[in-house]
Amino acid sequence: MAWTEANSLARGMDPQLSLPSSCETLSRAFEQQSARTPDGIAVQLGDDCLTYRELNQRSNQLARTLRKHDLPSDGLVAVCFETSLDLIVSILAVLKAGAAYLPIDPSYPVERISMILEDADPSVFLTQDALAQKVARQDSGSVVCLDRDRRIIAAEDSGRLDDAASADNLAYVIYTSGSTGRPKGVMVTHRNALRLFGSTTHWFDFGPSDVWTLFHSSAFDFSVWEIWGCLLTGGRLVCVPHLVVRSPIDFHKLLVDEQVTVLSQTPAAFYQLVQVEEASAAGALKLRYVIFGGEALNFANLRPWFERHGDRTPQLINMYGITETTVHVTYRPVTLNDALNETRSLIGVPIPDLRIYLLDSELRAVPVGEVGEIYVGGAGVARGYLNRPELTAERFVRDPFVLDSPVLMYKSGDLARATETGDLEYLGRGDLQVKIRGYRIELGEIEAILADHRSVAQAIVMARRDGPGEPKLVAYFVRKKPSASTTAEDLREFLKTRLPAHMVPYAYEQLEAFPLTINGKVDRAALPAPRTTDNVETDSTLMPLERQIKDIWCEVLGTRSVGADENFFDVGGDSLLLANVHGRMQRALSLEIPVTDLFEFTTIRTLARRLKESSSPENLLVEAQQRAQKQRAALGRKREFGRSDAS
Incomplete structure (x- = not known):
């Protein structure tokens, strides 16, 4: 596949994907699928599940409840739940009500949640009573709690609603890390999201026999692919509880027990599953696809997996993606040859209705083999950042290579080079943004918050790989003078109150001054590795x-x-x-x-x-009895699903 003059990898399809008038929104597309598979299991958590008909009816009832709040056009409804059936009902109901959903992860610190709610100013806060008491602002508008208000919601008509949104209305707003210490909300329309599935269907054959997992937080855009990739094709969506997400052994068991066929993972999470299989005689998997995203994939780490499974079933696929261009941007099947011989981070070719350019600082295309910044154009480019017109203008710029009409492309900040075969080699960030465990992190956001500490004069945060495992965040700081000394534990606890856990550095190094380059800039390469101190405890x-x-x-x-x-x-x-x-x-x-x-x-x-x-003998007996009880329950549930599928 040859490069065009603008170094675009786009091919074959009009970037402005047209959608059928009967299927302009995610919620309407779901209703069409529900009509085709009304009795299929749509969503499941443990022993609880909803069929497509039940999910459609319950979301209709909740949507009518929400419409009583006079939602404005492109209005936002905050949705704050643990991964659950209520989460899926709520997301679908918000869209049916004509609004866009604003996912709030309940594990975030209260201060961060308050910052997002203050910036987005949602019309309604949709949650559960216990979470509302923890995270809802006193002035956050109307609060609807599904558990507390269940009878009121159930009294609503469960029939079909009229359309209240179009393809160009917002579907969701997801907040990502911001370099100034202020997270930013990415505005994604129904058209942006729906075309993702239409433009990738020729690579996948998802259908009603597939079982997906909802592994990721609804506040992480990978969840968009998991939820709608499943529900728009008639599959069964298995919600993964928080404790199971954190346990590779338990998660692997869930994949086996539920016969999951489509798995979306960050590379770091998948490497844990590979280790589980290496260390034990794990049960047989039924996976057809494993889809990577969120961070760079090291092909060599997949060797043990390919030795056990081969590279055909399941098919492993690397998909580079950006929240601002609607989840996924590129597609590349991964092979055994990659794992054995490829040292580059290859991310493949763009989704057909997207265009990728590799450009220099003057927006000129760089030659094949040279490094350029990734710009993405086409139908996936989001509307921009909520309430941030200056930042939107800076990152969403006019596409100079489309001359017939003014369209935008997104300036990603990622660096890449094109190979002679047309593959893209991902080279990482060109700024102070990093990805750790699939989360996109602006180091500047951590630095800005750390500098708010009463004892910190200057702060720098880096992602370092000084030992085994993934890269880790290390904070360097210069203490205010005069001020009381501060400890690593003080700073860690301070950040924990204002940042998600994945953004809190593990090491803190106090310096008298930061090293500088000859140009007077901070020399990040000269910052020392975190010191290891021998513990005095013998x-x-x-x-x-x-x-x-x-x-x-x-x-x-x-x-x-x-x-x-x-x-x-x-x-x-x-x-x-x-x-x-x-x-x-x-x-x-x-x-x-x-x-x-x-x-x-x-x-x-x-x-x-x-x-x-x-x-102890007593506890071992109790735990054995509990395991046996869970196995009997799982067996009964599997038989029940078998009857449902057969019907």
Whole structure:
């Protein structure tokens, strides 16, 4: 596939995808699918499920409730739920009511949630009573709680509503990290979202026999692909509980038990599943597709997977994506040859109704093989940033290569080069934005908040890979003078109140001054690696089980010592390394250890105490009885689904 004069990889399809008048919105497309598969299971959480007919009817009732709040055109409704049936009912109801949904992750700090609500000013806050008490602002408009108001909602008519939105109305607004310390809301229309599925259908054959997982937070745009990719094609959407998301072993078991066929994962999360399969005789998977996104994919990490499964079934696919251009931008099947021989991060070719340009600072196309910034044009380009006209004008710029009509392209900040074969090689960010565990993080946002601390004069945050595992955030700061000294724990706790967990650095280095380049700029390359200090606590003070845990932690973390009361995640650990710790501990101690225990008991001392308590004969008997009960329930549920599918 040859490059055009503008170095565009677009091919074959008109970038302005036209939608049938009968299917202009996501909600109307869902209704058409519901009419085709009314008795199929649409969404499931554990033993609870809703058919397409039931989901359609319940969302109609809630939509009528919402319409009583006089929602304006392109109005926003905040949706704040754990991953659940109510989340899906609510998202669908908001769209049927003619509004756009604003997903709020309830795990975010209250201050961040308040910042988003203040900026977006939603007309209605849709949630559950317990969460409303935690996160809803006193002035956040009308609050509708599905549990508290269930009888009122159920009294509404469940029949079809008239259209209240068109293809060019907003479907959702998702907030991403902002470089100034202020998150920014990306405005995506129904047209943007619907064309994603129409323009990729020739690569996939999704249908009613597919089982998908809702693994990601609704505030992360990968969830858009999971929810609508499933519900618009008649599949079954399995909601993954928060604790299962954090447990690779339990998640792998869910994939086996529910016979999941379509899996969307960040590479970091998928590597954990690969480790689970390596460490145990895991059950048989039924996957047809594994779709990567959110961060760079290291092909070499897939070798153990391909050795076990081959590279045909399931088909692994790498899809580079951007929230501002509607989830996915490129497509590239991954092969065994990639895992064995390819060292570059290849992301493939653009979705047919998108155009990719590699441009220099003057918006001139760079030659094949040279580095340029990725600009994306076409039907996926979002409307812009909510309430941020200056930033919208800066990042959504006129496409100079489309001459017949003024259209916009998105300036991504990502760097890439084109290969001779037409593949794109992703080279990372060209600014201070990074991706860690699939989350796009503006380092400037963390720096701005850290500089608000009473003792911090200057702050710099970097993503470093100084040891095993994923890159980790490290904060450097210069203390205000005069001011009281501050500790890493002080700064960590300060940031935890204002940032999501994935944006809180693990290490904090105080410097007298930042190193500078010859041009007077901060020399980030000269910033030192985080210092490792030997803990004064000697092994003689530890109990035998504590010493065993400490040895495993030190080996996995690549450090000489860890204090018995230090938090695993505060000394450089991450979820991928924790999966490694979990496997080693089970083998070394000959115990069945739930990985959720490692997330809950995150110090050597508390984990050792937990293991001693849980391994007592009485507790082992109780846990065995609980496992047997869950297996019987799962078997009964599987038989029930079998009857439903057969009907």
